[in-house]
Amino acid sequence: MAQVLEFKLPDLGEGLTEAEIVRWLVEVGDVVAIDQPVVEVETAKAMVEVPCPYGGVVTARFGEEGTELPVGAPLLTVAVGAPAPSAEDDGDTAADEGSGNVLVGYGTGAPPARRRRVRPPTGAAPVRRSPGPAAGGNRNGTPVPAGREAAPAAHPHADGPVPVISPLVRRLARENGLDLRELAGSGPDGLILRADVEDVLRAGSGRARTPLPASASPAAASEGILHTPPSARGAALPVAPVPAGAASSAHGLRVPLRGVRGAVADKLSRSRREIPDATCWVDADATELMQARTAMNAAGGAKISLLALLARICTAALARFPELNSTVDMDAREVVRFEQVHLGFAAQTERGLVVPVVRDAHTRDAEGLSAEFARLTEAARTGSLTPADLTGGTFTLNNYGVFGVDGSTPIINHPEAAMLGVGRIVPKPWVHQGELAVRQVVQLSLTFDHRVCDGGTAGGFLRYVADCVEQPAVLLRTL
Incomplete structure (x- = not known):
């Protein structure tokens, strides 16, 4: 006798309370194995596959693709201990027990069972199928006018x-x-x-x-530099598709704030409400830093990204000015300074703005930072960042130069206390050794929480960063 168990959307951790169904991986009547992914969901942090802790036959699904469900809402029901499939079906049924595992991204490691179509157990809802052309309809089930047959079509992925x-x-x-x-x-x-x-x-x-311009690619983003050819200036931006769930009205297009966009809206609004921020900025001659990077990469080995060098400068500056690697606990009326530097970096993706975090950035050298930036950038591009990749930052590096702008006053990534912004690096006239010359110049900006320090500390941090950019040998003191 089959027992029908209900699998609910599990607690996704990191304070996440809801998720949007992106794609169902199983249908009613499918046999699933323990810890087999059954649905792909998108949270405010990442896009992940949810494994089912039960093995058996799927008897019902709850929610269509595009539906947003709260944590604890039913996802599907599974009949465990269901009768074995008929002789026309191959293989054995899935085990009739559960793993007890309901955390996203974790499983037993066993390979998922191949999907098989079986008859639902007694009492299960029948599987509805859209009639094919032979039944008087097209593939989507809409009627075909009398006297006219539906045109045959090839469906490369008709099943599975x-x-x-x-x-x-x-x-x-x-x-x-x-x-x-x-x-x-x-x-x-x-x-x-x-x-x-x-x-x-x-x-x-x-x-x-x-x-999209090549300079806006993830690879260019990790470099931290944008060279804009004159012919590309003023080029039209790509036309973005109308977001799913948008609704037109007489007063304009209404787009739901959910998923990544909703999370960004909540965090930025909270930052503006709670943090009394201030911004200071400085222009720096990055010519020697660019030459040093060229020399490093010419020596062979793994390529060093400019973003990694800027990150290394940040960690050295935070060691000198630890006030900026902190957060404010207003309930306890305390400033909490962190010993570790978990460095976030802003990355623009098709899903919106995300801030992946490089753990223990202060312990990594330039090669290690380059490798980790590349890994997280690729994960951001493919939408495979985990919640752990997107939380726990203590300081953020914002490389807005990839968008072709010189400066910005970024909003602090709450609950952090500061963010360093880096503009594009472009040739500009500059007084060098008493002579007017063309140099590679970058604008650096620091937005900081005025509760954790005063302008003198913020200015000292930014000046040290600029000195390292202009004279990379300054870093030798901390290596």
């Missing part, structure tokens, strides 16, 4: 999940009303790439979208 290179590709297709099952991917084994989706969208709209 559609393979895509990243969840962002699936989201792009969903926001533009594109059925991925109609696409033949150009990647290995039919993998659908982003270019495949964009090609279809271009063909449907009749005009090509303007691609």
Whole structure:
């Protein structure tokens, strides 16, 4: 006798209270194994797959793709101890027990069982299927006019999940009303790439979208420098698709603030309400820093990113001015200074602004920082950052130079106490050794919580950073 167990959206940790269903990985009637991923959800932190702690037959699903569910809401029901599938089905049924594991991203490590179609147990809801052309309808179940047969169509992914290179590709297709099952991917084994989706969208709209400039790619972001050719200035920005869930009205387009965008809105609003911030800035001659990086990379070995060098300068500056590596506890009326530097860096992605965190940045050298920046940047691009990758920062480095701007007054990443902003590095006239010369100049800005220090401390921190940028040999004192 089968026992029907209900699996609820688990506590995702890190203060997350809700998640949006991006894609169901199983259907009613599928056999699932213990800890097999059953649904892909998007939280305010990351996009993750949720494993089911039970093994058996899926009898019901709750929520359509695009639906936002609170933690504790039912996700699906599973009949454990269900009858074995009939002779036409191959393989054994999944185990009829649960792992007790309900945390996102964790499992027993056993490979998921291959999906098999079986008859639902007695009392389970019947599986509804849209009629095919032979039943008088097209693939989506809409009627075909009398005397006219539905045109045959090839569906490369008629059964099972559609393979895509990243969840962002699936989201792009969903926001533009594109059925991925109609696409033949150009990647290995039919993998659908982003270019495949964009090609279809271009063909449907009749005009090509303007691609993102190469300087705005994750690789350029990790470099911390933007060279804008004159021909590219004033170029049109890419046309963004209308976000899912947006609704038109007489008073304009209403876009729900949820997911990453909602989390960013909440955090920035709180920062503005609670933190009395101030900003100071300085121009610095980065020519010697750029030359030093070129010499490092010419010596062989792993390439050193400019962002890694700036991060190394930050950690040295925070060792001299620890007031800025802190947070304010207003309930206890205390400033809490941290011994470790967990360095966040702002990264713009298709899902919105995220701030991945490099743990223990003060213990890493330039090579280690470069490798970690590259790993987190790629994870941000593919939407695979975990909640742990996005929390616990103590200081943030904001590289807005990749957007082609010189300066900014960024909002502090609450509950941190400061953020260093780095503008683009561009040739400018500069007085060098008493002579007017063309040098590589960058604007640095520091936004700080005025409760943790006064202007003298903030100015001293920023001046030390600028001195290291202008004369990298200054760092030798701390190496």
